[in-house]
Amino acid sequence: MQNARTRSVALLAIAAGLPAVEALILAALSFRAALGLTPQVTAVWPYDTYHDLRWLLVYHDSWLGFAVGLVAVVVARGVLTAVLIMLAWPDGTAPSLRWLIWRNVRISALVVMIISPWAMLAVAAAGVSLSWYLLASLLPLLLLSPFLQRAGVVRQWWRGLPTIELTGWTLLNFAVLTVAGAVTSSGIGWLVVPAAAVAGAANGLLWQRTVRAAVRPARVRWARVPVAPVAVVGVFVAAFVAQNVIGISAGVRRPWRPPVLSETLPGTVDHAVIVLAGYGSSYAGEPAADRNVERFSYRGLDDQERPLPYAPTDTQQSLQTSAEVLAAHVDALHRRTGRRVALVGQSEGAMVVRTFLEIRRHPAVDTALLFSPLVQPGRAYYPPPGESTGWGVVTGWGLRGIFALASATKQTKDDPDEPFVRSILDNAPFYRNRSLCEVPGVRIVAFLPTVTAAEAPPGEYTRVPVFQIPAFHGGVIGRAVAQDRLVDTLSGEAVSLRRSEYAPFQRLAAGWQAPPLLLSVNPVWRGSDQADPALTGRICESG
Structure with a gap:
């Protein structure tokens, strides 16, 4: 005994x-x-x-x-x-x-x-x-x-x-x-x-x-x-x-046409609107129901400044490249309509909008609606395939093997080194710390599916108004309630809703996430002036 x-x-x-x-x-x-x-x-x-x-x-x-x-x-x-x-x-x-x-x-x-x-x-x-x-x-x-x-x-x-x-x-x-x-x-x-x-x-x-x-x-x-x-x-x-x-984005592989594209906007909306789909989407060139609404093309505009059709592979370009394309689209739409411009982005499209606001913001843009944005991405790293050292080097090759085998029978190949992914990894300090931060002169509202609670460590994750909806990633923009709040926001109304279960879900997932790579240890990130939310539990702060 x-x-x-x-x-x-x-x-x-x-x-x-x-x-x-x-x-x-x-x-x-x-x-x-x-x-x-x-x-x-x-x-x-x-x-x-x-x-x-x-x-x-x-x-x-x-x-x-x-x-x-x-x-x-x-x-x-x-x-x-x-x-x-x-x-x-x-x-x-x-x-x-x-x-x-x-x-x-x-x-x-x-x-x-x-x-x-x-x-x-x-x-x-x-x-x-x-x-x-x-x-x-x-x-x-x-x-x-x-x-x-x-x-x-x-x-x-x-x-x-x-x-x-x-x-x-x-x-x-x-x-x-x-x-x-x-x-x-x-x-x-x-x-x-x-x-x-x-x-x-x-x-x-x-x-x-x-x-x-x-x-x-x-x-x-x-x-x-x-x-x-x-x-x-x-x-x-x-x-x-x-x-x-x-898929790398759990994104849309079927024709994407949410209500903001398929329905006309009420007279209370005095903006021109550009709508950006997410990763893996495609566009055949069909116009929106409202003449003041246009679909963003990852390929850009034609000679008559109309959005070009694009294929799923076109969404694999870097966020910085897409932001440059968006800048030209904003300028063209503003000149044609004479209206202020609102940006509505889903998933990768939301990240394109946020990148645009950081590096190529246009004075005509005063509203940005981010549907299913990535919450604190860039918490891990692996070097490009040409480098033999760097944080996560073996992990990178393991992911390349997994993606290669999984994509063997797919027409559109997913690649952990494609420009979209690399633009997040290489600019992780910004995307980890500032994705959901305020931008002076721009109304930003993030429409978050509750599943995003499992995506980031507990702590502060936003300093912009959020509207949370029980849904999976990419499943918000098609909801009737989301369309109603989208119209309300474009009409100038304040929109915000934080669900009580979001923070508990965020904490319950914390033990199963990978530990973040500290910003200070990676030479690729050391030139940044961003603080590290992994240490502070806060975002939108300078280092």
Whole structure:
């Protein structure tokens, strides 16, 4: 009895102590945006490895550095897991520590291989701020956790279905980590350290339950069937299928004609309007219903200053190039109508509008409506393919492999190095800090789908009025309520709505995001005068 109590105390001390240490370090560095990850340090598999890989994939600057870090992650995680399993083993009948270490180091290497593509998608989500990637990267964790939790404990872990009990405990750990991440990321100062310790202690209790459920399972179904390899192969296939389904923008692949284009505007609107579609859109040249409304073309204007038809590949150009094209369009429309110009952009179109307002603002533009803008993009980095060093260099090549395989059968290829993506990564200080900041003389309203709550770390994310709608990315502009508020804004009315669930969703997602790459460490960004929201929790500030 005394031995069991001693082992339990040791288990809880280790499980609680390590998250507390990481929280202490991050709090000392004022690294607010990464605090949500701390409870995962001692979580059950694969949540613990997912924690390690996201740090490594963001914070390495060479192939050698990545290789050394990967070996360290595999060995350290294997040894730690072996110790936790030994302390959690029921009735003190655990195998030798040497056997557990040897087994769990090998399993650690296997888990790294399985989880890496999904951890890379989480980094991609931080780069372009798309919650689709983040949500997709979590699915294999939920699926594989019951299988992998058996792997470090029993020899025949790959045969048979996990028991309901084991599945329930591992899913509970996911829920605990989600809530704990929300607590530790809530800006509670040094209280984050005991909060992380409490979450770690909960991990320790769950280690006891999961190890017991793995060692002494109830009736195992399909006991002779190699279910785990099938599940693992399915996850690998899904890693590439997910990218193919999602696309780099989760954007529109069908004809795009929201109400602002298909309906005439009321007489209360005295603006000319340019409407910008998002990534992957196309345009056949059809005019808008209202003569004072025009569709933006990523290819520009023809000789008669009419928008040219464009294909999905034309949306892949840099935001700076698109902003220059928009400047010519604004000038032409203003001269033709004599009206003030309002800009209405969706997704990439919203980012084109914001870039235009920064680098080529026209005096005729006094209103900008941003539908589904990217919220704090540019939180990760990887160098162009011609460079052999740089932060995230291995991650970049991993994403190129994922995108290449996923795009093999697609007519329009998605590329993590295309000019649109690179323009965000290379100018991350501006897009991370100032995308939703005020511009003197311009009314800006951001129409945000609630799913964007999962896209950015907790903290300040806007200093312009926002109108939040329960929707997925790109699904706002077609809503009737959004069209009504669009007309209200163009008519001069104040529009704003913040939903009560947005901030809690923002915090609940914090633990599953990739840690941001600090602006100060990347030489590509050091010339910027922008402050880092990852440290301050605020935006629109100078460095």
